[in-house]
Amino acid sequence: MKSKILVYLSAMVMLAFTEANSQTNMFLSNPEALKVFQGDYNPSHYRPLTVIDQPDSVRMGIIRGVDQSEQIRLLTKLETFHNRNSGSDTLSLSTGIGACRTWILSCFDQVSKNSNNRLVTGYLEFDADICSKGHHKNPFALLPGMDTSNHEILVIEGHFDTRNEGRCDTVGYTPGIDDNGSGTVLVMELARVMSKYSFRHTILFTTPTGEDEGLFGAKAWAEFLSSKGVKIRTVLNNDIVGGIYCGKTSSPPSCPYCGHVDSTHVRVFSYSSGNNPYANSAHKQLARYMKYVQEELINPHISAPLIINIMLGEDRTGRGGDHTPFRQxxxxxxxxxxxxxxxxxxxxxxxxxxxxxxxxxxxxxxxGILDSLFVNPGYLARNTILNGVVAGLLASAPEKISSTMEVKSDGVVVHLPEGYVNADRIIIGVRKQNSNSLEFDTIFKVNRADKFLVRLSIGQKNYISIAPLREGAPGLFSDEYEIILSDIDPEKTHRQP
Ligand SMILES: [Zn+2]
Known part of the structure; x- marks a missing residue:
């Protein structure tokens, strides 16, 4: 009993220690990157030889450009580093986290060379006590946007560190291929594919460290970027995105039984606040946007469709990930x-x-040849396309629209801001609370007009949001308006949660 208490106490002390001494001394190894983050640069310095920026062409280019065999080649190389624990070797040129991050950065540099030096690459470095190592590095590549008038950036991330049974096993064989080699090569492949195209907004491709020891690398990014006033439109965190087999102990909510195979669904977890998890949150609206883009703009163009499961919680029960420090x-x-x-x-x-x-x-x-792959190349490629298309469209799309809604007896009149011209068309998403669905029940488009009526049925709670569509690039959906139509007092039945 006594030893149990001691173990518990030391765990608490350790937690307090890591919290109190989280990330300090954060800096970018490449000072050019800070200027790009803050929009203080000349876009013409990062222009490609041939500019391709039309959203439909870019989207189809990403769908066709993601290369399964390239991703498997990268995964095969990742396995050779033996152990990528954040406390593992940083001196060896071939094994440990030091050799691995050097390799990831050299890949980003090579991609940059192949694209007219368009990428700004480097490390976000920081000090933190992780498994007895004090200094850490998140490799990154930035693709500067062509329009510096709005500085919101897009983030695509996937942690590259690994862990074994023991949290701080820094020497044992720890290949970490699905967790999270899959997310790492997703990010690396998108840096390659997307650097062929031009976007209005800057895109950050990064593979943070220290996830499995306490989200250290992502915390460093979130703290650093917010301390520098960097605005972020969205963060897509990829962690375990290649496997299709259900294990025996998978954390709920997950798969049905050991050995079950699923290569057609992917889960998107996101935070929602308040007591009603079905209510509005910007994170859930991003998940709904992703589902819309996948179904409308990707699935018709790929041989096997991918279906997004919008999940209720921020992560699996009792588990966490690198999206959370950004959300916080x-x-x-x-x-x-x-x-x-x-x-x-x-x-x-x-x-x-x-x-x-x-x-x-x-x-x-x-x-000497693998006969059965645990990471499904086609599945990983489709998750990669999802990330690339979503981030790519958002990197060219207009900002969210802040409209007002006027309740009528048969629906709501949506009023766009006065003189609004940022979109050609408006996408309307409607969710009916009675269905308890996290997804839109109905999505439709209208031509842009100063105001338009959305018809709704009486007595039912509806959530309505709108998104701009410009030149084929849909923007994020607005916050949802909660609307209940009744003939008693329509003025008091709508609010923006
Ligand atoms: Zn992971």
Whole structure:
């Protein structure tokens, strides 16, 4: 009993220690990056030889450009670093987190060279005590936007560190292929594919460190960017995005039974505030936007469709991820994760998550070639396309619209701001509370007009939001208006939650 109390106390002390001594001494290894983050640069310095910026062309370019074999090549290389724990070796040139981050940065540099030096690359460095190492680095590549009048950036991230059964096992074999080599190569591949195109807004591609030891790298980013006044439109956090097999211990809400296979769904987790989880949050609105984009603008163009499950919570029960530090700083952020997860992170065999078994696949006949891949290349590629298209469209789309809604007896009249011309068309999303659905029940488009009527049925609670559509690029949906139509006093039945 006594020893149990001691263990508990030391865990509490450790928690307090890591909280009190979180990220300090944060800086960018490349000073040019801060100017890009703050919009203080000349866009012509980052122009490609051939400008492709029309949203439809960019979207189709991303859909066709993501290369499965390139992602598998990157994953094969990631496996060779042996252990990517944040406390692992930083001196070796071939193994440990030091060699791995050097390699990721060199890949970003190579991509930049191949695209007329358009990327600004480097590390966000910071001090924190993680598994006995004090100094850490998040590799990144920035693709500067072509329009500096609005400085909102887009973030695509996936942590590159790994953990084994032991939180601070810094030497044992820890391949970390699904968790989170998959998210790492998703980010790396999008830096390659998207650097061929031009966007209005700046896009940050980054692979934070220290996720599995306490979200350290993402906390450093969120703190650093908010301290510099950097505005972020959205954060897409990718963590475990390649596996399709359900493990024995997968954290709920997850897959149905051990061995179940699902390569057609992906989960998007996001925070929503208040007692009513179905109510409005910018994060949930981003998840709904992603579902809309996937179904309307991606699925018709790929051979196997991907279906987004909008999840109720911010993450799986009792689990967390790198989107949360951004959300805590007021940024709009979601986590993207496979429908089926191979384990609950406690490193219990036969599940692979956080064990030596989180490898790329199995060589059944020992001929040196993997016969069965644990990361499904097509599934990973489709999750990569989802990220690229969503971030790409948002990087060219207009800002959210702040409209007013006037309740009538048969619906609401939406009034756009006076003189509004930022969109060609307006997308309207309607959710009916009675269906308890997290998704829009109805989405439709109207031509831009100063005001337009949305018809609703009486007696039902409706949530309505609108999004701008300009030159094929839809913007984010506004906050939702809660509207109940009744013939008693329509003036008092609508509010913006
Ligand atoms: Zn992870």
């Amino acid at each position: 700083k007021g940024y709009t952020a979601v986590r993207i994760i496979s429908a089926n997860e191979h384990g609950n992170g406690t490193g219990k065999a036969p599940d692979r998550n956080h064990t030596t078994m989180d490898v790329l696949g199995k060589d059944i006949n020992a001929d």
